[in-house]
Amino acid sequence: MLSRTASHLYWMARYLERAETTARLLQMGGRNALLPDIGGGYRNDWEAVLQALGQLEAFREKYSDPNQRNVETFLFFDSSNPASVMSCIANARENARVVRTALTSQVWDAINTSFQEMQEFHRTERSKLLLNDMTDWALRAGALIRGAISGTQLRDDGYRFIGLGYTVERADNTARLLDVKYYVLLPSLSYVGSALDQTQWATLLRSMQAHRAFVWSYKGEITAAKIADLLILNRQFPRSLLSATQESVDHLEALSRGYKQPSRAATVARGLLGEIAELSVEDIFDEGLHQFLLRFMRRNDQIAAAVQATYLSGVPE
Amino acid sequence: MAETFNEMVDQGHVREAYRNLEKWQNDMPADLRAMKQNEAEALFRRVGITFAVYGEGGDPERLIPFDMFPRVFTASEWRKLDRGIRQRAAALNAFLADVYDQREIVRAGRVPEHLITHNEAFEKAVVGFRPPRNVWSHIVGIDLVRTGPDQFYVLEDNCRTPSGVSYMLQNREIMMRMFPNLFVENRIAPVDNYADTLRKTLASVAPQKCDRDPTVVILTPGQFNSAYYEHSFLADLMGVELVEGQDLFVEGDFCWMRTTEGPKKVDVIYRRIDDAFIDPLCFRPDSMLGVPGLMNVYRSGGVTICSAPGAGVADDKAIYTFVPEMIRFYLGEAPILENVPTWQCAKADECKYVLENLSELVVKEVHGSGGYGMLVGPKADKATIEAFRAKIEERPWNYIAQPTLALSACPTFVEEGVAPRHVDLRPYCLVGEKIELVPGGLTRVALKEGSLVVNSSQGGGVKDTWVLAE
Numbered sequence: 001m002l003s004r005t006a007s008h009l010y011w012m013a014r015y016l017e018r019a020e021t022t023a024r025l026l027q028m029g030g031r032n033a034l035l036p037d038i039g040g041g042y043r044n045d046w047e048a049v050l051q052a053l054g055q056l057e058a059f060r061e062k063y064s065d066p067n068q069r070n071v072e073t074f075l076f077f078d079s080s081n082p083a084s085v086m087s088c089i090a091n092a093r094e095n096a097r098v099v100r101t102a103l104t105s106q107v108w109d110a111i112n113t114s115f116q117e118m119q120e121f122h123r124t125e126r127s128k129l130l131l132n133d134m135t136d137w138a139l140r141a142g143a144l145i146r147g148a149i150s151g152t153q154l155r156d157d158g159y160r161f162i163g164l165g166y167t168v169e170r171a172d173n174t175a176r177l178l179d180v181k182y183y184v185l186l187p188s189l190s191y192v193g194s195a196l197d198q199t200q201w202a203t204l205l206r207s208m209q210a211h212r213a214f215v216w217s218y219k220g221e222i223t224a225a226k227i228a229d230l231l232i233l234n235r236q237f238p239r240s241l242l243s244a245t246q247e248s249v250d251h252l253e254a255l256s257r258g259y260k261q262p263s264r265a266a267t268v269a270r271g272l273l274g275e276i277a278e279l280s281v282e283d284i285f286d287e288g289l290h291q292f293l294l295r296f297m298r299r300n301d302q303i304a305a306a307v308q309a310t311y312l313s314g315v316p317e
Numbered sequence: 318m319a320e321t322f323n324e325m326v327d328q329g330h331v332r333e334a335y336r337n338l339e340k341w342q343n344d345m346p347a348d349l350r351a352m353k354q355n356e357a358e359a360l361f362r363r364v365g366i367t368f369a370v371y372g373e374g375g376d377p378e379r380l381i382p383f384d385m386f387p388r389v390f391t392a393s394e395w396r397k398l399d400r401g402i403r404q405r406a407a408a409l410n411a412f413l414a415d416v417y418d419q420r421e422i423v424r425a426g427r428v429p430e431h432l433i434t435h436n437e438a439f440e441k442a443v444v445g446f447r448p449p450r451n452v453w454s455h456i457v458g459i460d461l462v463r464t465g466p467d468q469f470y471v472l473e474d475n476c477r478t479p480s481g482v483s484y485m486l487q488n489r490e491i492m493m494r495m496f497p498n499l500f501v502e503n504r505i506a507p508v509d510n511y512a513d514t515l516r517k518t519l520a521s522v523a524p525q526k527c528d529r530d531p532t533v534v535i536l537t538p539g540q541f542n543s544a545y546y547e548h549s550f551l552a553d554l555m556g557v558e559l560v561e562g563q564d565l566f567v568e569g570d571f572c573w574m575r576t577t578e579g580p581k582k583v584d585v586i587y588r589r590i591d592d593a594f595i596d597p598l599c600f601r602p603d604s605m606l607g608v609p610g611l612m613n614v615y616r617s618g619g620v621t622i623c624s625a626p627g628a629g630v631a632d633d634k635a636i637y638t639f640v641p642e643m644i645r646f647y648l649g650e651a652p653i654l655e656n657v658p659t660w661q662c663a664k665a666d667e668c669k670y671v672l673e674n675l676s677e678l679v680v681k682e683v684h685g686s687g688g689y690g691m692l693v694g695p696k697a698d699k700a701t702i703e704a705f706r707a708k709i710e711e712r713p714w715n716y717i718a719q720p721t722l723a724l725s726a727c728p729t730f731v732e733e734g735v736a737p738r739h740v741d742l743r744p745y746c747l748v749g750e751k752i753e754l755v756p757g758g759l760t761r762v763a764l765k766e767g768s769l770v771v772n773s774s775q776g777g778g779v780k781d782t783w784v785l786a787e
Binding site: 001002003004005006094097098100101109112113116157161255259261311312314 | 362363540549552553558559560561563564574575576577578
């Protein structure tokens, strides 16, 4: 397969995963805005949502007031914001368009139709749009595309590059959200275990669409340790760091097998997987959650860099 | 101007070939028609069949208007066209082989040498070179118009990279999907073996050095090219890689593409970029689209480029006049398809005639295309004609003139129902080990009433083109 083709497939998937992350965060923010604040009125977690995406600065440069309408605009429609749902879907579609020959017509159709519908949203009067409808739509579009990929794409190297795009991005997004919760949202460590802390953990679970998964798997009270276990170490939860890394390894090993050529990327990924598979929640808290997550994100980036060097640059190492 | 030939109706009677279609049209209520038209448009958008127009504002991804009313040829009409087109494609290739070799046709005094050597498309770099099977133009698009029951004219030849074949294929797909019954009631020759034939044609001209199943690629300028959709569509149908210049490199005596498994040797390049951009070392040094060193590999027989660089020398509007002569000279046959009578403004007496009769003639630039830079005398006002007169007087060699032809008209869906609109035809002839032609082509239609300009950039649309089986 052409290296450029592989690269477009990989980035297509990264943008698709990112679009879903943004949509989930928006959904979570919209729900929070309905909850009464302890100090009277309603809570305003929109800044936290922006921070989780690393977009607070960029937002402030364009808008003064972090109200729902502005945040919606910025995170859903703003094409100057690279993390907005619109930008991600447009970029995914642009990548897909260039390599349409490597996609089944069902996959292209799902992506292109999503893009057309997105533009339809954009043309609709804002007063007629409900945040929930928009985020539901985005998540449904994401599911449709993923379903078309899993149901119709040949399990060839192209499929693996798409898969890698999804898993590398997913691992990064989960780590980022978890880190933001711990490091940014909590005003000070004295809040750990407080009522505020509880609500925020629940919020984080919702943003990962993991609330049900948590309740079923862990029962009882929400604690930092249980959540860290779910989002980092739980092999059953599809967006945990361990699951995402495991899938990256699977894709890279399938590539090496198919090409009959061992790759450095697979070695790097296996290294990270081996490390976190051995960990317990206690080990992670001993290291410090923030330190651990930073280290994880760096290692995940190294996988991405190795994929780039081995397969996507067109000049074999 | 002579009377327009109506392809469906003959003195109030519907021709045999169109009988079923007339019933189909009469039985279709207006609301169903509107619904189908919307469905067709949605299908085109959904499949992503758009052509990109950048730099004019508006939606850069536009649809070429699709008219649902098919255009029909009978088997016997097509037989003549088929023979004529193959004959022309063979003669054009023989001419190209001669141009870059001994120039027998010049020595015989049939074609003036300066038309070759002073032609912008003439390529010094391939003089004396002989491509595999001595084929130069592998995909020949021949633009035809009809003026009477038995009267066809060749408007121009396209020996470089004629586009539009994806519309021929998709128009058929969409018609079959929307109106399956039409295909039960009429026996319509299929066109869907085009891609397979193209792949075989390209594989048949692999270099001699290639000792395995040849690797064929399509070279595109990239996604911002207006025909990008077509490039990717054809690559997909043929099952070959669609590459950009950056995906290829030259090493040793061969051309390679960068793949996830390392370099892979390329044997045949169907290029959809212009000569000037193929190789920055040989042609335009500022080209980002091509592959440095590719021409050396080509000339040493390491890779085949289709169509050959320099093939354009056979298809400009000044050489066009001599194609019937080529047919007689190389094939020893009488031309089956006629040229439109053409006046060369480069010749003083002919130029004088043109300037005296501007209001009745169509004047074109020798190297122009896309319907730009031309004058349609009978449709132009006085000021336009006078402005054009000045241009011709200033650079006469840059222009040719032809009589305004009464292009045939086909029934077409318009606002008020169905009305005749002028059409042309571009069939795609494939030249490799054999000469192949699928029964059909791209019919372009001028959607504006009375308009003779069918180019998509000027408000033209497309139709499905049927050749009825015997």
